[in-house]
Amino acid sequence: DLMVDDQMMFPKEFREKYIMSKTLGRFLTELCSCFSGACGEVKLAFEKSTCNKVAVKIINKRKFVASGLTDANPALNINTEIEILKKIDHPCLIKIKNFFEAEDYYIVLELMEGGELYDRVSRPIKMKEDTCKLYFYQMLLAVKVHNRSVTCWGALNYLHDNGIIHRDLKPENVLLSSSEEICLIKITDFGQSKILGEASLMKTLCGTPMYLAPEVLNSLGTAGYSRAVDCWSLGVILFVCLCGYPPFNEQNTQLSLKDQITHGKYTFIAKEWKHVSDMALDLVKKLLVVDPSKRLTTEEALEHPWLQDEDMKTTFQQLLAQTCTNMSPPETSKMPTTTRKRLHENEEEYGS
Numbered sequence: 001d002l003m004v005d006d007q008m009m010f011p012k013e014f015r016e017k018y019i020m021s022k023t024l025g026r027f028l029t030e031l032c033s034c035f036s037g038a039c040g041e042v043k044l045a046f047e048k049s050t051c052n053k054v055a056v057k058i059i060n061k062r063k064f065v066a067s068g069l070t071d072a073n074p075a076l077n078i079n080t081e082i083e084i085l086k087k088i089d090h091p092c093l094i095k096i097k098n099f100f101e102a103e104d105y106y107i108v109l110e111l112m113e114g115g116e117l118y119d120r121v122s123r124p125i126k127m128k129e130d131t132c133k134l135y136f137y138q139m140l141l142a143v144k145v146h147n148r149s150v151t152c153w154g155a156l157n158y159l160h161d162n163g164i165i166h167r168d169l170k171p172e173n174v175l176l177s178s179s180e181e182i183c184l185i186k187i188t189d190f191g192q193s194k195i196l197g198e199a200s201l202m203k204t205l206c207g208t209p210m211y212l213a214p215e216v217l218n219s220l221g222t223a224g225y226s227r228a229v230d231c232w233s234l235g236v237i238l239f240v241c242l243c244g245y246p247p248f249n250e251q252n253t254q255l256s257l258k259d260q261i262t263h264g265k266y267t268f269i270a271k272e273w274k275h276v277s278d279m280a281l282d283l284v285k286k287l288l289v290v291d292p293s294k295r296l297t298t299e300e301a302l303e304h305p306w307l308q309d310e311d312m313k314t315t316f317q318q319l320l321a322q323t324c325t326n327m328s329p330p331e332t333s334k335m336p337t338t339t340r341k342r343l344h345e346n347e348e349e350y351g352s
């Protein structure tokens with residue numbers, strides 16, 4: 001844990017409200033993974049007013065600037081992350097509690113006492129199939145909410161008919177609410193997310209294509225499938241949860257990792273799958289489809305036979321009910337708004 005004088009390294013306005021403690025994890029994002037050392041870390045902290053534990057995600061500004069990737073402006077990246085965090089409200093999506101900008105960015109989030117799914121799937125003992133199903137069902141509900149602006153708790157008024165694509169779904173970004181095996185999960189880390197703009201491609205096609213670049217016309221076939229990237233990632237996560245090893249990995253010598261993925265050539269080790277039901281494997285196979293237009297959507301996955309399991313859904317509802325009973329009424333959000341103007345609704349349809 002940090003000593004008193006270690007607290008001095010954090011901004012004054014932050015120190016007034018929180019006492020920082022140990023590091024819980026470090027993360028790299030695309031922007032600075034090319035640079036040595038993490039560009040961010042998540043620390044445990046204590047809220048002075050309530051003594052509650054919180055998670056504080058510290059995003060290192062300098063690492064971003066050093067990367068010099070001017071087009072992918074990190075400040076806008078962080079803005080998108082904060083805007084999304086402030087708008088989403090779903091039991092399977094992480095909640096933001098506060099935000100500070102100083103030398104670095106400080107995002108105060110609810111603490112998920114179960115830690116990251118990554119640590120569960122890394123254990124030698126594989127997860128039971130029913131546990132995988134309970135977790136995966138919640139991941140689908142969370143991502144589905146992203147793609148549709150309606151939650152199980154009513155319509156959300158963020159980006160009405162547009163969705164949010166996470167784009168970085170992995171076991172490190174799936175958090176568990178408790179150390180119990182049967183628990184709620186929440187998706188986190190919207191640092192790579194994209195907010196879908198209105199279908200600007202349709203507008204572009206109203207005019208003459210006389211000056212239109214070929215790649216725009218070629219993108220017609222794949223337009224509107226960018227959200228399918230999350231379904232692929234969910235397929236990889238489900239694969240790892242069920243059998244304990246990743247479908248695409250460097251150990252495989254025949255094909256490079258890139259070729260394995262682009263050709264959908266996953267490694268199937270029969271002995272690791274013999275205790276897994278055919279239905280579970282069938283769902284994995286229908287998510288790990290190279291052609292995004294043929295890949296299952298979140299809605300289709302929720303209709304898959306493997307997830308028609310009333311006991312699992314009852315368990316989920318009971319876990320939810322427990323949180324509603326011991327949940328404080330939502331306070332009006334008095335969080336500081338982010339300063340910079342958000343990006344213009346970008347042209348997702350170009351498959352950028």
Ligand SMILES: NC(=O)c1ccc2nc(-c3ccc(Oc4cccc(O)c4)cc3)[nH]c2c1
Pocket residue numbers: 024025027042044053055057109111112113114115116172173175188189190
């Ligand atoms: N990448 C993110 O955007 C992000 C955002 C929020 C996160 N919270 C954790 C996390 C939380 C708890 C952990 O262990 C425990 C478990 C129980 C008690 C405890 O003190 C710590 C480990 C990691 N990891 C996070 C990542």
